[in-house]
Amino acid sequence: MADVPVSIFRKYDIRGTVEEVDGNPAQLTPRVAKLVGQAYGTYVQRELGLTQVFVGGDNRHSTDPLKAAVIEGVASTGLPVTDIGPVMTPTVYFASASHDNAGGIMVTGSHLTTRYNGIKMAYGKLALAGEQIQALLKLIQTDDFKSGAGTTAQDLDMVNRHMATIQTKVNMGDRKLKVVVDAGNGLSGTYAPPVMEALGVEVICLFCEPDGTFPNHLPNPEDPDLTKDLEAAVVKHGADFGIGFDGDADRCGLIDDHGHHVAADRLLALLARDLLTRLPGSSVVFDVKSSQVLPDLIRESGGEPVMWMAGHSLMKAKMHEIGAPIGGEVSGHLFIGEDYYGFDDAPLVALKTLELFSKTDKSLSEALAELPSMPATPEIIMSAPDDVKFKIIDAVRDKLQDDYEVVTVDGARAIFEVGWGLVRASNTQPAITMRFEGRTRALVADYMRRFNDLLDDYPQVERDELLKQIKAFSE
Secondary structure (H helix, E strand, O other): OOOHHHHEOOOOOOEEEEOOOEEEEOOOOOHHHHHHHHHHHHHHHHHHHOOEEEEOOOOOOHHHHHHOOOOOOOHHOOEEEEEEEOHHHHHHHHHOOOOEEEEEEEEOOOOOOOEEEEEEEEEOOEEEHHHHHHHHHHHHHHOOOOOOOOOOEOOOOOOHHHHHHOOOOOOOOOOOOOOOOOOOOOHHHHHHHHHHOOOOOOOEEOOOOOOOOOOOOOOOOHHHHHHHHHHHHHHHHOOOOOEEEEOOOOOOEEOOOOOOOEEEHHHHHHHHHHHHHOOOOOOEEOOOOOOHHHHHHHHOOOOOEEEEEOHHHHHHHHHHOOOOOEEEEOOOEEEEEEOOOOOEHHHHHHHHHHHHHOOOOOOOHHHHHEEEEEEEEOOEEOOOHHHHHHHHHHHHHHHHOOOEEOOOOEEEEEEEEEEEEEEEEOOOOOEEEEEEEEHHHHHHHHEEEEHHHHHHOOOOOOHHHHHHHHHHHHH
């Protein structure tokens, strides 16, 4: 039985430290990465009938040895493996989705600090998740691997074919746009700006030079502390908007023409409304953390709103199941399925947004101002031990159901008089998260207090952030 750190096998991916942290040894080493490759190669042959695998990696310094180990592991199970070089995560997804009986593995730490790295895994248009990732762990623990001699090859042109494909998915209007792109020193800075420029967009680049130490800021466009440079540059240059990519370009975030952050569910509202003019009656998938404004707008626009569990792999699977042409979640993962594969491809989301605004005289801020809006909290993250967080959610859900209508697709979303409150267990960290929305700030504060009272029996939950938000919304 191979000894591997069980905690790195998470719901959506594998993620762990690559160096000693606080006296604890590195979790994700080349030895572990090879075992993951062996398990993946075994699983996808036995369970999914795959016949080829594409492997890519981001530009952080720990990636190359991990990627080499993954390739060695997959090939040892008899599968042919193609190394597609340093790429963005959606390029691996593109390779997997656009080839028959194919899978993809991406070695990336995404937006995390350089002491971490991770492995994301795909098959066809979908991503391995949940029980599938636990099945890989079981194969490793039981040393139950297929054995063979798979060939290895290299295809460094895959990323260019990916970019050429998404360029054909937009038809720009007459308006000439100016945007600022903040790549956070990830690989999106190499590949996304040239496509935008080829479509007639003026691009001002921030931190577009690849640097795996991320010397300017961590590439996480949903963290307002990390988008200040982008916000300032949009205002300074009079740009139409700013686009920030995360480290592996499966998420992007927008800054409007006034330098304000655009919530991902509001961007999804704009893109979904536009799509529904072409595909009326379509389903739009969104996560439980999204504003109530979104499903209301989808219905008004002739679409069918479908609320689902948060998590990029779960969202993609739901879209695939019901044939939805678009979806997205508050974390910034948006999925385009119209004439495309339905995975989270941030460069394509950026191009679709550019296309939309090339056909209107409205600014991004004006378009957003036309959408209904209610006061809402950010996602409130509270530390809670992994071994009790789901039990706490179950207990709080049961209490809420005594008094309110509760949506239980992912945690508990209580429907209040003119708003809602959500509590759910994080699938990526030892925490529970909350989010609230209401007609007034005072109502939002009241909803938070109701949830806070329900946590009195659970001292394991660190409530400082919730109390801080209650105070802020009460002022």
